[in-house]
Amino acid sequence: MLSVLIRQSRPLLAAAALASVVSGVCSVLLLAQINEALTAGAAASVALAWRFAAFAVSAMLARMLSSVLFERLGQRAHAELRSFISRRVIDADFARLEQVGGPRVQSALSEHTSNVADFFVSLPAMLVNAIIVSGCLVYMAWLSWQVFLAAAVVIGLGSLGYHLAHLRAIRHLNEASKEQDRLFGHFRSLIEGAKELRLHAGKRLRFAGGLLGASIETVRRERTRGMSIFAVSAAWGNFLVYAFIGLVLFMLVGDVPDRMRIMTGFSLVFVFMVAPLEALLLLLPRASLARVSAERIEEIAQALQHDTAAVAATPQPPAFRSxxxxxxxxxxxxxxxxxxxxxxxxxxxxxxxxxxxxxxxxxxxxxxxxxxxxxxxxxxxxxxxxxxxxxxxxxxxxxxxxxxxxxxxxxxxxxxxxxxxxxxxxxxxxxxxxxxxxxxxxxxxxxxxxxxxxxxxxxxxxxxxxxxxxxxxxxxxxxxxxxxxxxxxxxxxxxxxxxxxxxxxxxxxxxxxxxxxxxxxxxxxxxxxxxxxxxxxxxxxxxxxxxxx
Incomplete structure (x- = not known):
């Protein structure tokens, strides 16, 4: 489902991605200018100032453009998904539609389409932050490849831990997504059965606690567990960043030429990289939610068997004789x-x-x-x-x-x-x-x-x-x-x-x-x-x- 949406919006997506790349590259170049300004003399300050201003303006304009384009992508994806599901419902075999049920369709039209649209809206931030993190790694390799190798080991450990946590979190998000469909059915009963609930206190209590309350609690619990795993893994990655800064400052960089420049550069890069890396790790769950929701939409779409008798045109009623x-x-x-x-x-x-x-x-x-x-x-x-x-x-x-x-x-x-x-x-x-x-x-x-x-x-x-x-x-x-x-x-x-x-x-x-x-x-x-x-x-x-x- 996600790949279909991406293919349908390829030109717009390419333009938005290019703008994000430019924004990320300019942000990394800004970091390089800052590091150079800290160690350069007064003679080079004017040229550095002009370059800094050019990169700052370029990063701002590119970020604006990418955000606007991705917002358009998100809204288009939302509309296309809703239209797609609506068409499948309209064209579905009636008996099959009864089996699938209204709550699953309503969940797809509201919750799941919103998750996929949010993924497109968050793409510029994900791309920009990914490019900043990648650019910072390249800049570190240019400063000192020996220290960069140590940085790669630290980042690798953080990524491995995040990946393992990611797999566990996805299981919880899947369970929450399945329960969400049942919850929409309970919401429907909450409105349509209002008279019956008010006339029977025992029924009302059992529905509120045993059905509706239990379903709400299941969604809350599973989503909380999934998102909490993402948050814990992000904090772990953040700790590794600061641990590496401590290693650079006190252990890894010995008595080498340009020692101050290397230490300043690595420390500055890692401090600069903390926020984009943390944001990237926190944004990745949106991609996971979008994937889960896209799978649920595709599952529902496949369940809605197409009615081969339905036609696009408006057929006139045939003459009726018998x-x-x-x-x-x-x-x-x-x-x-x-x-x-x-x-x-x-x-x-x-x-x-x-x-x-x-x-x-x-x-x-x-x-x-x-x-x-x-x-x-x-x-x-x-x-x-x-x-x-x-x-x-x-x-x-x-x-x-x-x-x-x-x-x-x-x-x-x-x-x-x-x-x-x-x-x-x-x-x-x-x-x-x-x-x-x-x-x-x-x-x-x-x-x-x-x-x-x-x-x-x-x-x-x-x-x-x-x-x-x-x-x-x-x-x-x-x-x-x-x-x-x-x-x-x-x-x-x-x-x-x-x-x-x-x-x-x-x-x-x-x-x-x-x-x-x-x-x-x-x-x-x-x-x-x-x-x-x-x-x-x-x-x-x-x-x-x-x-x-």
């Missing part, structure tokens, strides 16, 4: 039995202008059948035919455009996401008035003025969206469950007959048996199999049709 399921089967994990649940074989036919009720007990497979019907799930066996033709992978996305569905876990977007216009706003507001929502929400420029409504009201907004989409087949999964009796009557006795009169095919998942007689067909499902499919026992004429707009 739809049939022929021996369709699908298996999934069933929590109630702690085993794989088999839905099917299912054989059904649907026609335009047909009102169908799908009924059955909880866990009988009603919602799964609806998701199979609309193309969100693929049948493991059997064939789905639209207008007599089998729906294959290439045509599955186009097939899905026949449907509008309101499932029990529906989502309301803030915009209608269709072509906005005055006519669309007027149609939406007319439907809102029919559903008695006109005083709470309006449609303006293709967007709802608010979504802060009760669950029943939000379902009515979802119904408005389904109406405006004008698809030939509509699926309602327990739509009326959150409605009061007045709106149940409106839904069953006005809206459903109206949709039928418009030639729409409707599948209603419902437990409201008092309205079953309104259906053209009642399909009863038990343990994943159809046990009854036919006209209701006592059909009654449909009541009062109301115009759509």
């Amino acid at each position: 739809l049939s399921l022929e021996g369709v089967r699908h298996r999934y994990y069933h929590e109630g039995t702690d085993d794989l649940f088999t839905l099917g074989p299912i054989s059904l036919d649907f026609a335009p202008g047909q009102l169908n009720f799908l009924v059955g007990g909880n866990g009988s497979g009603k919602t799964t059948l609806a998701k199979l019907l609309v193309g969100l799930y693929r049948p493991e066996q059997g064939v789905v035919r639209l207008n007599g033709e089998a729906v294959d992978e290439a045509g599955r996305d186009r097939y899905r455009q026949c449907f509008s569905a309101i499932f029990s876990d529906f989502h309301l977007f803030e915009q209608l996401l269709d072509a906005p216009g005055t006519e669309r706003d007027a149609q939406g507001n007319a439907l809102l008035a029919k559903l008695n929502l006109q005083h709470k929400v309006q449609v303006r420029d293709g967007a709802f003025t608010t979504r802060a409504l009760s669950q029943g009201q939000r379902k009515r907004l979802a119904l408005v969206v389904a109406y405006l989409e004008d698809r030939p087949f509509l699926v309602f999964d327990e739509w009326a469950a959150d409605q009061d009796p007045v709106f149940k009557e409106v839904f069953y006795r006005e809206l459903l007959p109206e949709l039928k009169a418009l030639g729409k095919t409707v599948l209603v998942i419902s437990h409201d048996d008092r309205y079953f007689s309104l259906a053209d067909r009642v399909i009863r499902l038990e343990n994943g199999r159809i046990v009854e499919s036919g006209a209701p026992a006592a059909p009654v004429p449909a009541a009062g049709l109301v115009a759509a707009s």
Whole structure:
């Protein structure tokens, strides 16, 4: 993942890296000028001053340029990673997306992308400090290669210790990263389960301490251990630097020509190198965090299996004349039995202008059948035919455009996401008035003025969206469950007959048996199999049709 981002930003990265190199080289040259000024005579001070000023200005300008360029790189990387993950989520097979889960995706979009972006932002400091440290080593070798060898041994010991510590720290950071995904799931429960937590003190305490608190503590503990190892190893390296300065001052440099110049140079170089070396050692964990996060993003991206049926263009809904399921089967994990649940074989036919009720007990497979019907799930066996033709992978996305569905876990977007216009706003507001929502929400420029409504009201907004989409087949999964009796009557006795009169095919998942007689067909499902499919026992004429707009 990191290599892909680097390749995509190669020109900008090269320019930023070059600016960092110039900044680091100028910083080392500044050090050389300082050392020379300490031992040079007054005659050379003017030339040294001009060179010092030139190197100082050059280092400043190069550092500014590299920081700006790397900031742009970081923000671009952040945006590209979020776009990449979003595209993978949009293109992912729906069943696979359910298995991966929202918390892992949210963690990737927030925590992991930020870590990778921070790595790019910290790159200029890492490069500059690395160049300063390297330049200081070269300058020390020029001053005295014998003393430089001793310095290399000291730095080698420090690097070896840091490397071993680095390997141990990475293990802790990996554990923290994995727990972070679970923590996002607990954060989601903290908001969505607020009512339940307040109604049950024992549940609240166990959630806060046993789940949420434990997860927060695990992330804190593992990250603290990982970063603490980095900090300890950095302090060890810092100690070695000062230990070497003591060796240079008191043991290593004997009675040699230019003894004062060598001692001053080495001491000055090591004092100058302490801050960049320490900063470099502290910045390296960001690279490690970025690598861990990039691996997590890549892991999630690979888990989000691409939906080969999804297409980039917007396919028009095909003409709808008939739809049939022929021996369709699908298996999934069933929590109630702690085993794989088999839905099917299912054989059904649907026609335009047909009102169908799908009924059955909880866990009988009603919602799964609806998701199979609309193309969100693929049948493991059997064939789905639209207008007599089998729906294959290439045509599955186009097939899905026949449907509008309101499932029990529906989502309301803030915009209608269709072509906005005055006519669309007027149609939406007319439907809102029919559903008695006109005083709470309006449609303006293709967007709802608010979504802060009760669950029943939000379902009515979802119904408005389904109406405006004008698809030939509509699926309602327990739509009326959150409605009061007045709106149940409106839904069953006005809206459903109206949709039928418009030639729409409707599948209603419902437990409201008092309205079953309104259906053209009642399909009863038990343990994943159809046990009854036919006209209701006592059909009654449909009541009062109301115009759509």
